[in-house]
Amino acid sequence: MRAADPRYNRNGPYFMSRNDESAKQVSLPALFLVFLKLGLFTIGGGMAMVPQMQQLFAEEYKMLSQEEVIDCIAVSQSLPGVLAINMATFIGRRVRGVRGAVCAAVGVVIPSFVIICLAVLVLDQIGEMKAVQGAFTGVKAAVCGLILVTAFRLGKQILKSPFEWVMMAAALLAAGVFGVNVVWVILGAAVLGIIYTVIAGERRGGGKGASK
Amino acid sequence: MKCLLLFAAFFRTGLFSFGGGLAMLPLIYQTVQEFGFMPPEEFSDLLALSQVTPGAIAVNAATYVGILTAGIPGAASATVGVVLPSFLITLIVVRFLEKFRDSRYVEGAFSGIRPVTIGLIGSAVLFLSEGVLVRGPLISAELFTGGLEYYDLTAVAIMAASVVLMAVLKVKPIRVMLIMAAAGAALGSAGLL
Numbered sequence: 022m023r024a025a026d027p028r029y030n031r032n033g034p035y036f037m038s039r040n041d042e043s044a045k046q047v048s049l050p051a052l053f054l055v056f057l058k059l060g061l062f063t064i065g066g067g068m069a070m071v072p073q074m075q076q077l078f079a080e081e082y083k084m085l086s087q088e089e090v091i092d093c094i095a096v097s098q099s100l101p102g103v104l105a106i107n108m109a110t111f112i113g114r115r116v117r118g119v120r121g122a123v124c125a126a127v128g129v130v131i132p133s134f135v136i137i138c139l140a141v142l143v144l145d146q147i148g149e150m151k152a153v154q155g156a157f158t159g160v161k162a163a164v165c166g167l168i169l170v171t172a173f174r175l176g177k178q179i180l181k182s183p184f185e186w187v188m189m190a191a192a193l194l195a196a197g198v199f200g201v202n203v204v205w206v207i208l209g210a211a212v213l214g215i216i217y218t219v220i221a222g223e224r225r226g227g228g229k230g231a232s233k
Numbered sequence: 234m235k236c237l238l239l240f241a242a243f244f245r246t247g248l249f250s251f252g253g254g255l256a257m258l259p260l261i262y263q264t265v266q267e268f269g270f271m272p273p274e275e276f277s278d279l280l281a282l283s284q285v286t287p288g289a290i291a292v293n294a295a296t297y298v299g300i301l302t303a304g305i306p307g308a309a310s311a312t313v314g315v316v317l318p319s320f321l322i323t324l325i326v327v328r329f330l331e332k333f334r335d336s337r338y339v340e341g342a343f344s345g346i347r348p349v350t351i352g353l354i355g356s357a358v359l360f361l362s363e364g365v366l367v368r369g370p371l372i373s374a375e376l377f378t379g380g381l382e383y384y385d386l387t388a389v390a391i392m393a394a395s396v397v398l399m400a401v402l403k404v405k406p407i408r409v410m411l412i413m414a415a416a417g418a419a420l421g422s423a424g425l426l
Contacts, residue, residue, distance in 0.1 A: 060288050095353075096330070110327075133287065137282070137308070152418040153418070158417050162366060162385075164395075165358050166396040169358050172358070179348055193356050210345040218337065
């Protein structure tokens, strides 16, 4: 339950609560190293980062709540640019301010940079090797499964009301089957969310969002 | 001079692209053609390399174009260029969101966005599985009519094993990936993957 979560901040969305007492403080070099590792194991695009990100920051370090991880993905997807960089900057900024954002973004970029430079300068033939191709296919297939499990774990936290289930299913259909751009899906969801909150608030004669 | 041009071109690419790495590749192709950074016939190498190597696809592509155009300094210029817009925009937006933390409209918007994000993560699995778990587009008639040939059964087994490892046996995602990389390398050498 949300109410049972000590980090639940009733005054606003999760990503804005700065009073997380159970959260561990992480040093800047440690944050850099975490994102270095995340960058190294992001194979097949930014979304491949999500399972490790969720496991590390929400479950292991408890620096972010499950909702904050979701907010990070949502905001990062709706902004222009590189998804992995957006997510790294978001988390770095949340955990250790602007310096944290720099450490996280630099950390996530370095593996890409070094490996591409090495691939061009030294190891021209490595991509042709059967074992290397097999390893990459293996990781890509594994990533599909890992993201699936992560989606279920996050869904268990987020999806409570019928409204939320319908929104999830609609987004899966729109983006996954009909190929609607993610930005439109998120903008639409924001508008529907506001309308739903206002209507639900009026029905209760108070206003859910305004509860202190 | 070349480095400055690389920086500017990739800054623009980073600023005007939505939807992550794969969606950015056409834009990067346009940029490469426009500025004549590298011969167009090498673009297929860029496509292949930036998708199989670790890291964000767009960063890989920028580094690759940069190093071929102007060596390591070029790679650094292009990479910083493509990363900077993401970094700055995210910082501004996080700050903006923190400022309006008490707004019931922001809270309402996120009450709609959160469930939708779960659906979007699910749809990412659909896209990632194309060419890996199935041998063509996922949303197609072949899914039902193509028979077992349409599926890469070894890859499907790896995916299923990963789900069991992470969900049931509680193995950390990074360990699952290492195990499956080793399994994939072994199967690949044996000609099974």
